[in-house]
Amino acid sequence: MATDAPTIIPVTGTTSESTYDVVIGRGLLERLPEILGERVRRVLVIHPRALRATGDTVRAELADAGFTAVTAEIPDAEEAKHLQVAGFCWQVLGQNDFTRSDAVVTVGGGAVTDLGGFVAATWLRGVRVVHLPTSLLGMVDAAVGGKTGINTSEGKNLVGAFHPPAAVLVDLDALATLPKNELVTGLAEVVKCGFIADPVILDLIEQDTDAATDASSPVVRELVERSIAVKAAIVSDDLREAGRREYLNYGHTLAHAIELAERYSWRHGAAVSVGLVFAAELSRMVGRLGDAEADRHRSILELLGLPVTYRRDRWASLLDGMRRDKKSRGDLLRFVVLDGIGRPGMLEVPDTSLLFAAYQEIAS
Numbered sequence: 001m002a003t004d005a006p007t008i009i010p011v012t013g014t015t016s017e018s019t020y021d022v023v024i025g026r027g028l029l030e031r032l033p034e035i036l037g038e039r040v041r042r043v044l045v046i047h048p049r050a051l052r053a054t055g056d057t058v059r060a061e062l063a064d065a066g067f068t069a070v071t072a073e074i075p076d077a078e079e080a081k082h083l084q085v086a087g088f089c090w091q092v093l094g095q096n097d098f099t100r101s102d103a104v105v106t107v108g109g110g111a112v113t114d115l116g117g118f119v120a121a122t123w124l125r126g127v128r129v130v131h132l133p134t135s136l137l138g139m140v141d142a143a144v145g146g147k148t149g150i151n152t153s154e155g156k157n158l159v160g161a162f163h164p165p166a167a168v169l170v171d172l173d174a175l176a177t178l179p180k181n182e183l184v185t186g187l188a189e190v191v192k193c194g195f196i197a198d199p200v201i202l203d204l205i206e207q208d209t210d211a212a213t214d215a216s217s218p219v220v221r222e223l224v225e226r227s228i229a230v231k232a233a234i235v236s237d238d239l240r241e242a243g244r245r246e247y248l249n250y251g252h253t254l255a256h257a258i259e260l261a262e263r264y265s266w267r268h269g270a271a272v273s274v275g276l277v278f279a280a281e282l283s284r285m286v287g288r289l290g291d292a293e294a295d296r297h298r299s300i301l302e303l304l305g306l307p308v309t310y311r312r313d314r315w316a317s318l319l320d321g322m323r324r325d326k327k328s329r330g331d332l333l334r335f336v337v338l339d340g341i342g343r344p345g346m347l348e349v350p351d352t353s354l355l356f357a358a359y360q361e362i363a364s
C-alpha cells in the first residue's frame with residue numbers, strides 16, 4: 001500500500017453528487033483547478049489563522065489557474081464551529097457575488113472541513129466544496145463522508161447538513177507541520193476504524209507504535225489509507241446515517257459529552273479515546289464483548305499516550321450531554337457497541353444505571 005504514487009479511494013453514492021474521489025498522495029495541489037472544473041469562476045478558500053501561509057498558497061495557485069480566489073480566515077480549532085463564523089463566511093460569499101456555479105475550498109483540520117462544508121451546504125442551498133484536510137483526523141475522517149456542522153451552546157454538531165464534497169485531496173505533506181499531539185489525537189479515529197472494521201489497523205499500531213506516530217513513515221500512510229477505505233465503504237452505502245453509518249459513531253456518545261463538559265478545551269480525538277474505552281466496557285458489561293477485546297481498547301490507546309479515564313464527579317452532566325446525542329430516540333439512549341472486533345452493533349439503553357456502572361470502569 002505504501003507507495004509515492006497517489007492512491008484513489010472512491011466514494012460511490014447513489015447520486016452523482018454523492019460520488020467522488022478521495023485522492024491520497026503528495027504535492028496534490030496542482031490537481032485542484034481541474035477538479036473544480038471550468039464552470040467554476042469564483043472560489044472561497046476557508047482556512048484558520050494558524051494555516052494562513054497554506055491558505056495563501058492555495059489562493060495563489062487558484063488565481064494562477066484563472067479563478068477569482070478569495071480567502072476567509074477563521075478562528076482556530078473548535079472556535080471555528082460557530083454560527084457567527086458561518087455568518088462571516090456567508091458575508092464574504094455575498095460580498096463577492098458567489099453564484100451556484102462557484103465553489104468553496106477548505107484548508108485545515110476537521111473543524112475547518114466541518115464549518116466550511118456547512119457554509120457550502122447552506123450558501124444558495126448548496127455549492128460545490130473540495131476539502132484539503134491538513135490534520136490526520138481531517139484526512140482519515142472529517143473530510144470524507146459529507147457530514148458538516150457547527151456547535152451550539154447545548155452541544156456538539158447540533159446543527160448541520162449532509163453535503164458530500166466534490167473531491168477530497170489528502171496531501172500527506174501537510175502532516176510535516178502538524179504538532180505531535182494533533183497527530184496522536186487523530187489516531188483515536190484510526191483506532192476506532194480498527195475496532196469497528198479493520199483489525200489490521202490495530203496490529204500495525206501495536207507492532208510499531210513509533211512508526212505509527214511518525215508522520216513521515218509509510219505506516220502512517222497505510223493507516224490513513226485503511227481508515228479512509230473503512231469510512232468510504234460505509235458512507236457509500238449510507239450517506240444519511242439511516243443504518244450502518246451509525247457505527248462510525250463508536251465511542252462518540254460519551255466523547256461529545258466530554259467535549260461539551262470541557263468547553264472544547266479537549267481535542268475531539270482525545271475525547272473519542274475515552275469514549276472508546278467506555279463503549280468497550282459497556283459492550284463487555286452486557287456480555288457482547290470478551291475481556292481480551294475490551295482490554296485491548298485500553299492498552300492500544302495507552303500505548304499511543306491517549307487518555308482512557310475521565311473525572312468521576314462529572315457523571316450527571318455527562319449523562320445530560322449524552323441525551324442530546326443524535327442516535328437518541330426520544331428518551332431512549334442508543335450506543336454503538338461491539339460483538340467482537342470488526343463486528344459493531346447497536347445497544348438501546350432504557351435504564352441509565354447500566355451506563356453508570358460502565359462509567360465506574362473509566363472514572364478517575
Ligand SMILES: NC(=O)c1ccc[n+]([C@@H]2O[C@H](COP(=O)([O-])OP(=O)(O)OC[C@H]3O[C@@H](n4cnc5c(N)ncnc54)[C@H](O)[C@@H]3O)[C@@H](O)[C@H]2O)c1
Nearest residue numbers: 050077109110111134135137138141142147174177178268
Ligand atoms: N464531519 C465528520 O465526519 C467529522 C469526523 C471526525 C471529526 N470531525 C470534527 O473534526 C474536528 C476535529 O478535527 P481536528 O482534530 O483536525 O481538529 P482541528 O481542526 O481543531 O485542528 C487541530 C489543530 O491542528 C492545527 N492544524 C491542522 N492542520 C495543521 C497542519 N498541517 N500544521 C499545523 N497545524 C495544523 C489546527 O490549526 C488546530 O489548531 C472536531 O470538530 C470534530 O467534531 C468531523
Ligand SMILES: O=C(O)C(=O)C[C@@H](O)[C@H](O)[C@H](O)COP(=O)(O)O
Nearest residue numbers: 141145147156157245248249252326
Ligand atoms: O462520519 C460519521 O458518521 C461519524 O460519526 C464520524 C465521527 O468520527 C465524527 O466525529 C462525526 O462528526 C460525528 O458526528 P455526529 O453526527 O455524532 O455529530
Ligand SMILES: [Zn+2]
Nearest residue numbers: 189252268272
Ligand atoms: Zn469523530
